[in-house]
Each structure stands twice: as C-alpha cells, then as structure tokens.
Amino acid sequence: MTPALRELEALFPRGLLRQPGELVAYESDALTAFRARPLAVVLPESHEEVAAAVRWCQKHRIPYVARGSGTSLSGGSLPVEGGLVIGLNRMNKLLRLDPKERIAVVQPGFINLQVSLAAAPYSLYYAPDPSSQPVSTIGGNLAFNSGGAHCLKYGMTSNHVLGARVVLPDGETALLGSESLEGIGPDWLGLFVGSEGLLGIATEVTLRLLPRPEAYHTVLAAYDTLEKAGEAVAAVVASGLLPGAMEIMDSLAIEAAEAAVGAGYPREARALLIVELEGETPQVEAEARHLERVIRDSGAYEVRVAQSEAERMKIWKGRKAAFSAVGRLSPDYIVQDGVVPRSKLGQALAEIERLSERYGLRVANVFHAGDGNLHPLILYNGRVAGELERAEELAGEILKLCVALGGSITGEHGVGMEKRAYMPVMFTPADLEAMRRIRRAIDPLELANRGKMFPGSEAKPLSHGPHPLEKAGVIARE
Amino acid sequence: MSSLRPTHPKEVQEAVRSHPRLLPRGGGSKPALSTPRERQVALELIGLSGVLEYNPGEYVVVARAGTPLSELEALLKAHGQYLPFDPPFARQGATLGGTVAAGLSGPMRNRYGGVRDFILGVEFVDGLGNLVRGGGKVVKNAAGFDLPKLMVGSLGRLGVLTELAFKVFPYPKATATLEVAFPNLGEALEALYRLAASPIELYALDLVPPSRLVLRLGGLPEALSPRLERLERFLNQQGERLQGEAEEAYWEGVNDLGRLGEGYLVKVALTPRRIPTLEARLGAAPRRYMSAGHLLYLAWNEPLEALDEALRAEGLPGLVLRGVVANPRIGLNLEGPFGLKVTAALDPQGRFERYAAPN
Numbered sequence: 001m002t003p004a005l006r007e008l009e010a011l012f013p014r015g016l017l018r019q020p021g022e023l024v025a026y027e028s029d030a031l032t033a034f035r036a037r038p039l040a041v042v043l044p045e046s047h048e049e050v051a052a053a054v055r056w057c058q059k060h061r062i063p064y065v066a067r068g069s070g071t072s073l074s075g076g077s078l079p080v081e082g083g084l085v086i087g088l089n090r091m092n093k094l095l096r097l098d099p100k101e102r103i104a105v106v107q108p109g110f111i112n113l114q115v116s117l118a119a120a121p122y123s124l125y126y127a128p129d130p131s132s133q134p135v136s137t138i139g140g141n142l143a144f145n146s147g148g149a150h151c152l153k154y155g156m157t158s159n160h161v162l163g164a165r166v167v168l169p170d171g172e173t174a175l176l177g178s179e180s181l182e183g184i185g186p187d188w189l190g191l192f193v194g195s196e197g198l199l200g201i202a203t204e205v206t207l208r209l210l211p212r213p214e215a216y217h218t219v220l221a222a223y224d225t226l227e228k229a230g231e232a233v234a235a236v237v238a239s240g241l242l243p244g245a246m247e248i249m250d251s252l253a254i255e256a257a258e259a260a261v262g263a264g265y266p267r268e269a270r271a272l273l274i275v276e277l278e279g280e281t282p283q284v285e286a287e288a289r290h291l292e293r294v295i296r297d298s299g300a301y302e303v304r305v306a307q308s309e310a311e312r313m314k315i316w317k318g319r320k321a322a323f324s325a326v327g328r329l330s331p332d333y334i335v336q337d338g339v340v341p342r343s344k345l346g347q348a349l350a351e352i353e354r355l356s357e358r359y360g361l362r363v364a365n366v367f368h369a370g371d372g373n374l375h376p377l378i379l380y381n382g383r384v385a386g387e388l389e390r391a392e393e394l395a396g397e398i399l400k401l402c403v404a405l406g407g408s409i410t411g412e413h414g415v416g417m418e419k420r421a422y423m424p425v426m427f428t429p430a431d432l433e434a435m436r437r438i439r440r441a442i443d444p445l446e447l448a449n450r451g452k453m454f455p456g457s458e459a460k461p462l463s464h465g466p467h468p469l470e471k472a473g474v475i476a477r478e
Numbered sequence: 479m480s481s482l483r484p485t486h487p488k489e490v491q492e493a494v495r496s497h498p499r500l501l502p503r504g505g506g507s508k509p510a511l512s513t514p515r516e517r518q519v520a521l522e523l524i525g526l527s528g529v530l531e532y533n534p535g536e537y538v539v540v541a542r543a544g545t546p547l548s549e550l551e552a553l554l555k556a557h558g559q560y561l562p563f564d565p566p567f568a569r570q571g572a573t574l575g576g577t578v579a580a581g582l583s584g585p586m587r588n589r590y591g592g593v594r595d596f597i598l599g600v601e602f603v604d605g606l607g608n609l610v611r612g613g614g615k616v617v618k619n620a621a622g623f624d625l626p627k628l629m630v631g632s633l634g635r636l637g638v639l640t641e642l643a644f645k646v647f648p649y650p651k652a653t654a655t656l657e658v659a660f661p662n663l664g665e666a667l668e669a670l671y672r673l674a675a676s677p678i679e680l681y682a683l684d685l686v687p688p689s690r691l692v693l694r695l696g697g698l699p700e701a702l703s704p705r706l707e708r709l710e711r712f713l714n715q716q717g718e719r720l721q722g723e724a725e726e727a728y729w730e731g732v733n734d735l736g737r738l739g740e741g742y743l744v745k746v747a748l749t750p751r752r753i754p755t756l757e758a759r760l761g762a763a764p765r766r767y768m769s770a771g772h773l774l775y776l777a778w779n780e781p782l783e784a785l786d787e788a789l790r791a792e793g794l795p796g797l798v799l800r801g802v803v804a805n806p807r808i809g810l811n812l813e814g815p816f817g818l819k820v821t822a823a824l825d826p827q828g829r830f831e832r833y834a835a836p837n
Contacts, residue, residue, distance in 0.1 A: 099675065100671055100675070101749060101750070101751060102674065102675060122675070123675070123677075124675065144620065145620045145624070147618060147620070151617070151618045152537070152617055152618070153590075155591065155595050156618065156620070158624060158627065159591060159594075159595045168815070168816060172815065174814050174815070174816040175812060175814075176816065178747065178749075179749050180747045180748055180749050180772050180773075181587075181591075181592060181769060181772040181773070182581075182583070182592060182745075182747035182748075182769070182772050182773045183581065183594075183630075183631055183747050183795075184581070184631060184745070184746075184747050184795035184796065184797045184807060184809075184811075185581075185631050185632075185633070185795070185797075185807065185811070185813060185817070185833075186628055186629070186630075186631055186632040186633075186635065186636060186817060186820075186821075187581070187594055187627045187628055187629075187630045187631055187632075188628070188813075188816055188817050188820065190594055190624055190626075190627025190628055190630065191623060191624055191625070191627065191628040191820065192816075193624065193627075194620055194623070194624045195623055195624075199816075200816075211674075211675055211676055211677045212677065213677055214677035234535055237535055237537070238534075238535060240558055240648040240651065241648070242647060242648055279677070279679055280677060280678060280679055280697075280701075280705060280708075282701040282704045282705050282708070283679070283697045283698060283701045283705065285701070286697070286698040286700050286701040287697075287698060290698070339614075339616045339618050339619055340616070341533070341536050341538070341615070341616055342535060342536055342537075342617075343533060343535050343536055368618070371616070371617045371618040372616055372617065372618065373618050406615055406616070407614070407616045407619075408614045408616055408618075408619040408620075408621050409621050410619070410620045410621050411616075411618040411619060411620060412618065412620050413620065414620050414621075415620075415621055415622065419621075423621070423622065426614075426621055426622075427611065427621075427622060428611065430608045430609060430610055431610050431611045431612065431622070432622075433608070434604055434608060434610040434612075434625075434823075434824065435612075435622055435623045435625070437823040437824070438623060438820055438823045438824070439623075440823070441819040441820060441822055441823035442816065442819055442820070453622070
C-alpha cells in the first residue's frame with residue numbers, strides 16, 4: 001500500500017473500499033456502454049469527511065468523482081481510471097423539513113422520491129421527477145440539473161434548489177443561495193447546479209416544496225400517425241393551455257410498454273399522446289372542456305380520460321416503464337436525449353426515421369412533447385460486431401440534428417462523458433473557453449470529475465453491457 | 479463623462495477591449511446601478527435593441543439585451559403571452575438586459591417563478607472582449623455551465639449582456655384581484671402562509687403593510703367567479719374585488735416601483751419568517767412584500783446606513799435601485815471565494831465594477 005493510500009485509510013477507517021470485488025459496483029453508472037476501474041471508493045458520512053477526501057485528492061493530485069446512486073445516463077458518475085470515487089450514499093438524511101416555509105434540507109444521498117414522500121403529509125411535494133426518481137439522489141439530480149415530465153411548466157432541478165452547502169475543489173466550504181426564492185448579486189448557485197460535479201460537491205441541499213395540485217385531468221389520445229400526435233401538441237399550446245405534462249410514445253415504445261407492464265394502451269396506435277392538466281378544481285374542470293375540443297379536432301381515433309387516480313397511475317405506468325421495457329425488444333439499446341424547438345418535432349422525427357433506415361437499426365421514440373425533449377431509443381445487439389459503434393454513430397447524428405434544428409444536445413441527462421464530443425457542435429470555442437476558465441479558476445488541477453463535459457480531455461473508458469440494475473428494471477433510462 | 483453607444487455585439491467587444499473601466503447601462507430606470515462612477519465609461523446598450531426570434535408556439539423569445547421591456551411585452555401581448563416573472567419598470571424604459579443584470583422580478587413572479595426561472599440563454603461580452611454564449615433557445619436544456627442563470631443579478635460584473643432568450647407563457651385569459659384587510663400583521667401573515675401552502679394558484683400574493691393582502695387570480699373567465707368565492711371562503715372573509723380595466727391599471731401602477739415613494743428605492747430578498755422583526759425596524763418607509771413574502775421593495779428616506787444596519791441585523795441582503803450610492807449592495811453580503819474566482823475568470827483585468835462586499 002502506498003503512503004497516500006495509508007493516509008486515506010486513516011481518514012476513512014470504516015468507509016474505504018479497496019478490494020476489486022468491492023470496486024466492481026462502482027465501475028460504471030447507467031450509461032451502460034462504459035466502465036473504468038477506480039483506485040478506491042470512500043464513503044464519507046459528513047461534510048467534514050467529504051472535505052477531507054477532496055483535500056486528500058488535491059494533495060496527491062488524484063482525480064475524483066462524487067457519486068450517488070449511479071443512475072447517470074451520460075456517464076456523469078463514471079469513475080476516472082485510477083481516480084477516487086466519493087460515494088455519498090451514507091449521507092442520506094433528511095436534515096430538516098419545514099412545511100410552513102415549504103422547504104426541505106437534505107443530504108446529497110437522499111433519494112428524490114423520498115422528498116415528496118416526506119412532504120406528502122403536509123400536502124406538499126418536490127416537483128422535479130426524473131424517471132429515475134425512486135433511486136436517484138438529490139446530489140446527483142443537482143449536479144446534472146435533472147428534468148422529468150413537467151419541465152415546461154415547472155422548470156428543472158435548478159428551479160427548485162434554493163441553497164447548497166458545498167465543498168469546493170480546494171477543500172474549502174461555500175454557502176450558495178439561501179432560503180429565499182429571490183437573491184441579490186450574481187446567481188452563484190445557478191451556476192453550481194448542473195455543473196456536473198466540476199465545481200464542487202454539495203453536502204447539504206435546500207429544496208423548495210410546492211403545494212400538491214388539487215385536481216388532475218389526464219387524457220390519453222391514440223393516433224394513426226406520429227405526425228397527428230405532434231400536431232395535437234401544437235394545437236394544445238396554441239389554445240393557450242399550459243398542461244403540466246405532454247408526452248408522446250411511438251408504436252415501438254407502445255409495444256414495449258404493453259409487453260412490460262400491460263398499461264392497457266391501444267396496441268395498434270401509431271402514436272399515443274398523454275396530456276395532463278393540474279391545478280385548482282374549477283380551473284382544471286374548465287380547462288378540460290377546452291382540451292376535449294382541441295383533442296377531438298386533432299384527429300385522435302380514441303380518447304380516454306382517467307376517471308380515477310388508479311386509472312391515471314395506469315396511464316403513467318406505461319409511460320414511465322417505456323424505457324426499461326424496450327429491453328424486451330432488443331438485447332441492448334442506447335437512450336438518446338436531445339431537444340428541438342417544439343415546432344420542429346415532426347421534422348426531427350421524420351429525420352430520425354430516415355436515419356434509422358439508413359443505419360439499419362430500430363429506433364423507438366418516447367418524448368416530452370411539451371418541451372421538445374426527444375428520447376430516441378436506439379436498439380442494437382452488442383454481440384454483433386460493429387453494431388454498438390453503428391448505434392453510437394446514429395446517436396451522434398441525432399444530436400447534430402437537434403442542434404441544426406436550433407435545439408440542444410441534452411435536455412436532462414447532461415453532457416457527462418457521453419456527449420462531451422458534441423459540445424463543440426453546440427458551442428463555439430469562445431463559449432467553451434469561457435466555461436473552461438471558470439472551471440480552472442475553481443479547480444486549477446481539473447481533478448473534480450475530470451474527463452466530463454469538456455471535449456477531448458480523457459480517453460474513452462472501455463465498453464461493456466447494460467447496468468445490472470437496468471436489466472432488472474430498477475432504473476429506467478430517461 | 480464619456481459614453482459609447484454600440485449597435486452591434488462586435489462594437490461591444492471593441493468597446494470592452496479598448497476601455498479599462500466600463501459600466502453597461504440600459505434604459506436608466508435603476509439609476510443607482512446605471513450611473514457611471516469615477517473613471518467609468520458608460521456603455522449605452524439601448525442601441526442594441528430588437529426581437530430576434532419569436533414563434534409563439536415555442537413559448538420562447540430571443541431579443542437583443544437593449545430591447546425595452548415595453549416593446550417586447552407589447553409583442554407578446556399581441557399573441558396572448560407574457561414574461562411570467564413580471565419585470566418592474568416596464569413603462570419607465572427598463573430593458574431586458576438591465577432587468578437580468580439587476581435580477582428583478584415583480585408581483586406575478588408568485589405564480590411561476592422569477593427571472594432566474596425564465597432565462598434560457600445568454601450572449602455576453604466578457605472582460606476580455608470575447609463574445610460568449612451559454613444556455614440555448616429551447617425550454618429545456620442541460621448542456622454546459624448554466625451561464626444564463628449566473629448572469630441574473632450580476633450587475634454588469636461578469637460581462638456585458640448582448641442577447642437574451644426567455645421562456646414565455648400564455649397570459650391568463652382573465653384576471654381578478656382581491657384585496658383583504660386583516661386586523662393586524664400577525665393575522666395577515668398567518669393567512670399568507672396558509673395561502674402559500676394551499677393549492678390555490680395565485681398570480682400575485684402581496685402583503686401591503688401594515689396588514690393587507692392583495693391577491694391576484696388568473697385563468698379561464700368561466701372559472702374565475704367560483705374561484706373568487708372559494709378564495710373568500712378559504713380566508714373566511716370578504717374582500718374588495720377589482721376586475722377589468724381598473725384591475726389592469728392597479729397592477730400597472732405597482733409595476734412602477736418608483737411610485738412606492740421618494741428617496742432610495744431598495745430590493746430585499748427574504749423569507750416571510752423575517753417579516754415580523756423586519757417590520758419593527760422599517761418605520762414609516764413605504765413598502766410592499768411580494769411573492770408570499772420572498773421579495774420586498776421599499777422606499778427609504780432616512781440615511782442609507784440605517785437601512786444597511788437593519789438588514790444586517792436581520793441577516794438579509796439588499797440592493798439599492800434608486801439614489802446616489804457608492805455601493806448599491808447593502809445589508810448582508812456573504813459572498814466568498816467562489817464568486818471572486820468566477821469573477822476573476824470572466825473579467826481578469828477588472829474592467830467591470832465588482833461591488834465588492836464591504837468590510
């Protein structure tokens with residue numbers, strides 16, 4: 001054992017993993033295709049222990065990555081080969097719940113869904129709902145500015161984080177934000193959220209809670225073309241309604257969801273649209289009448305309205321399960337995450353279909369139609385030589401398409417390792433240089449989550465198969 | 479005092495590169511932030527104006543930073559949309575850039591959020607004269623550092639804003655306002671807390687001291703009457719109703735924060751918990767709490783040091799918008815090395831005013 005490792009062992013007598021068998025679980029995250037072997041994993045239990053781990057890395061110039069449940073789909077929590085993993089799962093406490101001020105203060109390893117469960121007795125909830133929410137942690141959500149199905153109306157994680165206590169890459173502590181929705185001075189917290197672990201590690205996070213909507217109105221509409229479903233979304237928007245969520249699934253995704261959870265979707269539909277209104281009962285009832293007219297005029301051949309909470313949950317169950325369900329149609333798949341302006345959805349889908357034919361790979365589409373966030377699932381067989389590479393190439397083409405249409409290379413998964421090569425498609429050298437200057441000002445040695453977000457910094461880790469949790473259907477790729 | 483008036487981002491770049499000390503300035507509606515100090519050259523941005531992209535179906539608008547709010551809002555209104563963070567000083571010439579740099583939102587921020595929640599993209603000239611873009615022009619985006627949010631409240635310290643993209647929403651088809659008087663502050667605050675934790679969706683939830691709440695509802699016209707009745711039942715008391723043109727005019731009046739009163743005009747960020755003790759310190763200063771007690775605007779006629787002390791005692795940060803001041807940032811300022819390092823990264827030569835934390 002090297003002197004540096006002995007030092008680390010002294011710092012973490014009960015929270016150091018070194019044995020190959022212990023490290024395997026940390027070799028990859030939910031970006032199934034890659035793995036890297038860390039030098040060691042530490043499991044701090046306090047802010048001070050996180051700071052000690054970061055200082056140790058600084059002293060010995062060891063790159064590190066902070067990690068929660070490892071559900072990142074962009075390889076954001078993939079270890080640096082030979083680096084340290086700072087596992088935050090032991091810091092999983094709810095520190096304070098203040099229903100009157102409508103805030104929750106949590107440690108980074110606290111699970112997203114648990115926030116809403118803890119707030120439920122007060123009729124409050126935590127709005128950001130990535131599909132990984134039963135397992136993903138607030139620390140990871142914060143680092144990658146996670147999204148979900150309600151971003152058009154409610155924004156992303158960043159819009160629901162009020163404050164954070166963080167360990168900076170030099171081991172010092174900073175307090176960013178406050179408990180107020182307003183601030184004075186530059187929005188340092190706004191910069192920190194979504195910085196993918198490059199600017200520090202949050203150890204305490206203050207979250208904003210919202211009152212639970214009084215009423216929901218959930219509509220499932222079936223169409224004989226994908227185009228009609230897309231046009232229906234445009235018509236809903238044009239009517240002046242602002243639904244909490246609008247989701248579309250194509251026939252391949254419908255087939256997969258039905259096979260997996262039997263949500264009772266019309267199987268022969270070419271596209272399904274889910275629209276959900278929420279709010280005060282009289283308002284939702286009035287909006288529902290407007291929505292009914294819009295949907296009727298949109299050419300839906302079948303329309304179902306959830307008559308109970310159970311029916312509503314059933315509609316959502318198929319949607320939420322769609323990603324892992326695709327595993328039933330194909331041994332392997334890549335989940336892509338791109339954004340296009342809503343008016344370009346039809347064009348983007350048509351182009352994706354052409355790409356799919358050209359590459360000879362099936363693509364299932366599930367997307368957050370309200371905010372233009374596409375999730376093409378590229379089906380491939382990793383045992384067929386060259387197919388993974390072809391799938392990756394196709395995924396890259398889709399990202400370039402999104403940027404060409406005026407959108408983004410990621411709506412909610414982040415750049416991580418997976419998309420760093422596409423940053424120059426979206427940003428100019430001057431843009432990237434400014435971001436990199438900020439990064440180096442905070443972390444001159446670029447130790448914090450090295451190899452992520454910025455192009456060309458590290459060699460690609462090795463490829464391997466799907467994450468075991470994903471195979472088991474515990475985590476979904478969305 | 480000299481000033482420059484660029485009409486293109488390239489001219490902003492040239493101006494930044496050729497002047498050691500600059501103060502960007504929009505419509506001048508917040509003079510405490512836009513009056514050049516010694517040796518500073520004013521960089522007038524009203525020449526950098528105009529909407530660049532707007533497709534109502536996208537809920538996104540892109541405009542030059544010097545675009546007046548009034549111009550953008552008129553365009554949005556023609557399509558039944560609005561800026562949901564409800565920026566103040568719309569009729570006093572405020573620009574988009576000035577609004578973002580000052581980090582200002584208005585009463586209707588209560589419904590969907592403040593300027594930080596609606597900014598999607600930014601283009602700015604950093605202290606080296608580089609033109610930098612961050613964020614994007616779509617409503618959902620997680621690529622790269624969130625430079626758009628960083629610029630909210632930055633007071634021109636990190637760069638000169640040249641272009642901004644915002645998410646916009648449909649404006650409610652009908653609105654109504656209910657004013658409710660309470661016997662004392664304690665009861666008004668209790669009602670404020672109950673409302674804020676309820677599923678009642680208020681576009682505005684303002685507290686006008688000593689003990690009046692002003693509540694704004696919005697939505698479909700056919701649902702408005704039953705909702706007003708529900709609201710009164712929830713509060714267990716009747717209020718004074720405002721509707722139609724009088725209601726619109728009332729909120730337009732509130733939008734001009736200058737009408738609060740004479741003297742310094744100050745923004746304070748807070749939580750409602752601070753209100754009882756803060757109220758005891760503010761005397762007769764005209765003021766209005768917005769967004770369920772998270773935002774205070776007040777007019778101040780005493781020496782500014784007294785307000786600075788009061789805010790420090792409460793642990794609250796403030797920003798002077800009107801009045802002659804050396805440093806518009808008053809009250810608590812906890813800014814530490816993180817902010818200083820980011821500032822140095824974007825403006826290594828110190829061309830922009832930093833408003834360093836006093837003491």
